[in-house]
Amino acid sequence: MIGSILLCCLCVCFYLLLLVRRWRYERLTSKIPTIPGDLPFIRHAHLLIGDSENLQKFIEDNSNKANKLGGIIKVWIGRRQHFLVTDPDVALTLMNACLNKAYFYEFASSWIGQGIFTAKADTWKAHRKLLNPTFSQHVLVGYLQVFNSRARGLVISLAAEAGRGEFDSFPYLAGYTLETICNTVMGLPEDTSSSIIDQQFVSAADTMLNLLINRVQRVWYHWEWVYGWSGMKREEDRAAKVLKTASYDVLQKRKASKFNSPKDEIKNVGSRQQSFLDLLLEYNSSGLLSDQQVLEEVNTMIVAGYDTVATALHFCLILLGSYPAVQEEVYEE
């Protein structure tokens, strides 16, 4: 009897503690405007449900609201607050102060583990410092020959579609982007990259990115134990295996070539500097990064650089096609 009463008291205290914590947290952000559509318990979560167009519209509409209301607006997903920021100064302050990512970045961990995109602040700081030499204009310029050669290849494949009416250019751009990442980030020679980036890899990458967005929108899948039982999780595991096996193979090949020919082979195709993977392998040899961490950082670069660049190019082509006069000017240039 006394045991049950004590347990009840403990539960009540715990609940009160949660309430106080939440009240203090809400008080801190009480001056930030909240988006409309707040419901009990789920709060704004219902606004996310739908297809990717719905998500795009949600972000667009609320970003416009944020713009009008001082550059920051609050969204509640269940008991968690999120902030949509459109003011660059506010963004700068937040990005310097909040180095830990939101919990849903973890959704990508089956592919990219604790690479710098998803890492906790401590790992992020250490790894970002190690990787900083690769985030420079100098490195980009060194890859110009690869970009040009790949772009020529893209033009040749697109030419096959010329004069045949409407077509979807995204698969071409996706393939081009992935291969360029292989040549630059992983330092693979152009002839070998296509054997690694096959159709299976491209569709696994697509599946993975779509599942990530779907999971963010289906808030009941934010609970790991619910998601773990879903068909989406099984699909994710299959895709992650394809992607991780491919980069693991590349890692082993690069390690072997580095071992066999440390001076010549390791230099990146047609460029003056090391590839991203070569730099990671140096850290690996000196014990700063484990094999697993090297893989996670390589996979992070693929995730971060693939869909972003392919989508930007896709929009670029759509806009050029929609404005023939501008397209003509670009052609003349």
Ligand code: HEM
């Ligand atoms: C049009 C192209 C691109 C766009 C629009 C873009 C956009 C972004 C954005 C918004 C972030 C911050 C994400 C967040 O923290 O939530 C980010 C981070 C990142 N991007 Fe990109 N990106 C592009 C291309 C690339 C490419 C080509 C690479 C590498 C090959 C890359 C590598 C990264 C990495 C590693 C991070 C994480 C950086 C960190 O947390 O320290 N991105 N990108």
